[in-house]
Amino acid sequence: MKTRIIYGPILSRRLGRSLGIDVIKNSETKKNCNFDCVYCQLGHVDYKIADPKDVKGAVSAKEVIEGIRSYHRNIDDLDYITFSGTCEPTLNSDLGKMIKGVKDVSKHPVCVITNSSLVDKEDVRTNIAGADMVVATLVSGYEETFKAINRPAEGIELENIITGLQAIMNMEKRPKLGIEVMLVDSTIDFPINCTDKEIGRLIEVLMEINPDEIEILTVSRPPAENYIISVSEKRLKEIASRFDEVFGKERVKLVLKGLKRKRSRMKHENTEEEVYDLILRRPCTFKQISASLGIDEQTLKPIIDKLISAKSIIESEDANDKYYKAS
């Protein structure tokens, strides 16, 4: 199945209706990333990109700009255009040119979702400077917990990430910075990050970074490792209130499951490819696909059946829902 670099829009718990851009072409590995997080919704891979120079299949700025220009004609009800997908976007050294090009052809705000791994590099910070928003992950203030949960490529250290995030806040021209705190629980003896000790240290580190926003969330799709589970809503609320006390309610967002939006008004060119492109980047339920892409359920059902019979996608269930994901 042919895949395109522009996908969605997806209904994001954080960003609303968001059109996605993937800046590394999908290969036989499920993701192009320098982390292999235990909570990753794209599954586990052994291969991690240790250096941006090792990236294969980097998309060019021209491809992104042409893609957005043509896709853009089909949809106007967007909240964000987001660099994300099956890769870590800061691994593409043309990201800065892409952000500028997208802003030249679109009125919608641009967001970069990053795992924070490369923010200590000045060229990466320069690349993201033109975005309206950067959402950067930070799971722990302790090196061992960070390494256990994010499983970064060799050479990526928490200390450098923290320094890099502080440096973003000190840039003269900078995007709004939101730190995403992804909390996990476990069914086994694993260094989870929702304990009082972990939260206390995270608060100290976040005070040093002083971001514009802090988003607290937990796993909402089947994770890479089956011993990882979501943190209970009760515990999330307790943690959010600790953050509120320190940073103030207006800077802290507790992101709970279930974003309800009207169906997209998107016009379709190739519905089957659009459905596949979405599922490849994000496992979705039937209802989520229908609402994200604006496809009614009777039209969607035969498309899903066809993609399953072609073994392009598979069904995957967790305790609450049935998801479709790339096979």
Ligand code: SF4
């Ligand atoms: S969750 Fe994001 S950062 Fe982590 S492995 Fe998956 S794609 Fe990479």
